[in-house]
Amino acid sequence: RFYIRNFKESTDASGNEIYYSFKKDGKIDWDFVPAEITDQEFKSQKHRHQWMLPQAKAYRVKQDEKYFQSWMDVYSDWLKTFPCPKEGIVDKDNVQWYGLQPAERVLSQIDILPYFIQSTNFTPEWLSIFLTAFADEVECTRKNYFTDGSNIYVTQVQAVTTAGMLMPEFKNSTEWLTEGSQKISEQVTAQFLADGVQVELDPSYHIGVVDGFYNIYKLAMLNNKLDLFPSNYIELLKKASRFVMDIIYPNYTIDNFNDTRSSSYSKSVILKNLKKYMEMFPEDEEIRWMATEGNQGTKPANLVQVYDAAGYYMLRSGWEKDAAMMILKNNKNTDNKWHCQPDNGTFGLYHNGRNFCPDAGVYSYGGTSSSNADRAAFAATAMHNTMTRNKKDIAKGYMNGRLLLQESKSNMDILVTENQSYSDLTHRRAVFFIRDKKTFILVDEGYGTGSTPTVNLNFKLCPNKNDVVIDDESTNYQYGAHTIFADDNNMLFKTFVETTEGYAAENNTAYVSEKLGEKTHQRRFYQVNITKPANGAARFITVIYPFKKEADLEKLNINAKFTDNTEENAGTFHPNGASVEVNIGEEKYELSYTL
Template sequence: MKAANSVPLADESLLVGDFDGYSWDALLAYFQDRTHVNYFPISKGATKHVADAEYILANEFEFNNEKYKLGESFDWQTNPSKDLEWLILLHKFYCLKDLAGAYDYTQDERYAVKWMGLIDSWISQVPDGFIDSQVTGRRLQQWLLSYHTFVSKWHSQTISPAFLGRFMCSVNSQTHYLCAHLTPEGNHRTLELYAIFLVAATFPELSSAHWFLEFSKQKLLENMRQDLLLDGVHRELSTDYHHTVLKNYLRFRGLASLNQIDLPTTCDVLLKQAIEFSYYVHKPDGFIPAINDGDCNSYLPLLKKTHSYYPDAHLQYIISKGEEGVPPAQRSRGFTDSGYYVLRSDWSVKPYGDALYLFFDCAPLGFGSHGHYDALNFEMAAYGHSLVVDPGRYTYSEISEDGINWRKYFKGSSAH
């Protein structure tokens, strides 16, 4: 695989010793052909991706209902919007999903050219850590997920050896930055750790990969112990955010399982406790009560995914709404560390959705800013209907056209 008259390896310390002297031509061929690194299946490309990717080819980007057409060689650090969040979303590179999806659907090399061009222009203009660490974490995830489509799956002929070198050097540099500048706590820290873990799993050939892996595993366990109360409930005490956190942690478990990476045993113990709260908190209709900030969502698809990692007859019963598996031994559960109590009629009620359900909130305000003033609040459901509900967050905005601060209202006691 070595080539004497090819693009030189820019920095031999970037990769482990087995790759000393390899050219980037040889390395590109290696990364296209390797089979020992696994990743989550990427959604198949569709016509929607093609339609959206056409706007990206023209440098038209839309975030938060604001669309701007940027110049052919635009400045990544100039924000066309008054809203900083617009620039943040641009730097997170969510647009790469559409380019990868469009390429997967068509194999049109225009999308590969644009993929390289956007990443290359960002590398040439923007220093590591621009804006904040969680943006770096999101960007790394999007870069690597789309990399799998263009390089690993389709072996795009547009991808040049020189670009691969710049790409890997930047990924390595951004990951080192992220390790040194983790958000102190919370969901952003979790996604940043997952980005580090993803880099280590995707590129074990990096000389820093083993260190990235051990660092992210150690910090993951510390984060889980800090995030989850002893009864398995997330400390922000939002039923919705509990599942966001659970989803983030399950990404670690899933990627580790795919690549035969061992996680600390305690991680699995903590995850199982968080999963148990999830299946008790779901109402008979398959939705969760919107306690504190959050919305009334169903996380049964997420629980179905957890079952593949942690097979459990009780969990299967919840997922299938009583059609398969074994009913949980307890009808009702108290989660005493969080102050949440779930009461229900017998699990054997048919149809499953007709069971009686009560969620009783005896919890404190919760960590962070997502708590509502809802002491002794409750939700009640019976015979397939939610009878008394918590309205949830409704909005995060404190400004409305009618002059009413609905954010303040829905956090207040009178809304409960």
């Protein structure tokens, strides 16, 4: 059963957190819920348990029995409505007892018990009901482990281990602890690829999994149980911790890659996690620098980070807030992980505190025909900064991103990646980053033999459509856009093509979602389309150039062309590399790479 949201605000004892109250059967039920929780999140059975703890804390502060009585009434009613299944194995239709639900209830009930146990109304009879239900939930979790190696499995094992460690009075607690600690010890390596990225390739679930492993270790340390875990347990989390440090932008924000909801990862949340990593790795001066906002430790030295097993790549001019940074995402997702979107080749772009190309986000986890359609719309390949074939999605089985080259010169970093996105079309993207100018040059090639599809190059620009002006020079086969912020922090995008058959360019608007169920921003995008030569490549050059004011652009001539083909053989693909010439005002760049 669901509560009906009653938008009545209240505050906690310190007066600085707003909660919502709820109605059940016409009666206000003070089951406190953080204000940032959306209706969609509240109505999902998935996270209901998390909102019991604020109520328990409110009881501890105010010592008002109505909080305890409300919890007891609601939970006892829930147990009657959704009794623990006795058949053992639970299928996904039994949502109250499937997957995360019982595991998360185990963890939350361990947290709330010390608060509510102080109540004079916590009778022996209610204690018996509570403990019986608790044991049922642990056993149900054990009988229904996920076998896909996902973050859900980690939470299930964490719940069983925690129950065994903190509730030793149960007759099965030793079995819980032994089984849970063994599985945790296995998963601390199995959950991560060779480069340290969590196997589901989603930054938010990555952060959650690392946090789960940290919490178990801290719990074991406080309870003198570290002998249950391998001696190198913490060291195995080093790469995973540094990935979080590397994938956040210099202003401590994170992009919406895959199913990450960036609104849930505020600066304070990011810093909270970084401080845990600093505690785990006190000798790492770079993690310390990040965790203390540069007040301690040593500023990270490397400006390029490569996570090749997962397919995440970072190029940056520095680590300070005013730096430029690009994150290119070209995931190796041959197992079709559910949280990974079909957007290989896309990128996020940050400059001086602003995200100029925020990822579209997730919006919905699906479950109904309409919400499944919403999920598909936001995950669509064309909703990202990458190449499509006839505007279609990259299909399952075609997400196997490859790193072809990464090299750095005195003032330039070069990154070349590739993905066979369709049966007859492979997308190769080369990025030339001119560090001192904070300028990115993209060379995109869609190649294949024997077919002539329309190849689309897509660029989704910064959050609000009114901040972007489209630059339509399609009569000269040039197209792009620029931003018009008043704070002297702007970006120009300009795309050139080598062949012009089938040339067309268009622009429109699309949404960004930073929170489930919320269309946070409506932004502009543009798309440049050409017909691929039958046995060659659709080839594009895009200049991404930072500038201050629009007046600066009026006197700035920008041109780009390929220099490895003549007019007669335009559209020829060269497997071993590419070369281009780019002119930006008085600056001339002759750029090339060789594999």
